[in-house]
Amino acid sequence: MIFEAAGCVRCHAPTLVTSDYPDVPELANQTIHPYTDMLLHDLGQRLTDGRSDFLGYGAEWQTPPLWGIGLSTTVNGHGNFLHDGRARSIMEAILWHDAEAQRPREYVQALGAADRDAPLAFRHSL
Numbered sequence: 001m002i003f004e005a006a007g008c009v010r011c012h013a014p015t016l017v018t019s020d021y022p023d024v025p026e027l028a029n030q031t032i033h034p035y036t037d038m039l040l041h042d043l044g045q046r047l048t049d050g051r052s053d054f055l056g057y058g059a060e061w062q063t064p065p066l067w068g069i070g071l072s073t074t075v076n077g078h079g080n081f082l083h084d085g086r087a088r089s090i091m092e093a094i095l096w097h098d099a100e101a102q103r104p105r106e107y108v109q110a111l112g113a114a115d116r117d118a119p120l121a122f123r124h125s126l
Contacts, residue, residue: 002119006107011063011100013037035066035126044098049084059099070124090123091116 003009012035021028040060048058056062061083069090073079080088087093097105108116 002111002115003122006119007104008119010104011037011039011041012066033067036063038065039063041101042099043096043101046098047082047096066123066126068126070126090120 003012014035015031015033016036016038018027018030018032040056040062042059043061044059047061050058052058068075072081078085080086081090081093082096087096091108094105094108108119
């Protein structure tokens with residue numbers, strides 16, 4: 001509920017449906033839960049790398065899927081997050097968000113400790 005109330009679902013959409021894919025019908029019209037919209041979002045100058053890639057400029061990033069994030073330390077051998085690994089925890093990654101994600105960041109910052117731990121536990125369950 002906190003994940004939704006904070007507005008995280010605006011970019012980290014819980015549910016998507018795959019498109020009609022005639023070449024591989026097993027992949028067509030499947031409901032998946034990746035927690036992404038797979039779109040570019042402006043996350044502000046604090047996260048810019050000053051480089052343009054394809055259609056995105058330096059502060060725009062594609063929303064990464066959050067599914068599997070709870071296993072990232074096990075799979076990757078580290079707990080670094082964001083495009084360049086600068087965040088050493090999920091909470092630190094949240095705190096780096098700005099611009100389009102400023103409101104969700106501020107919402108999380110204003111939570112009490114118990115409520116702040118709830119979305120972290122949720123993300124670790126993905």
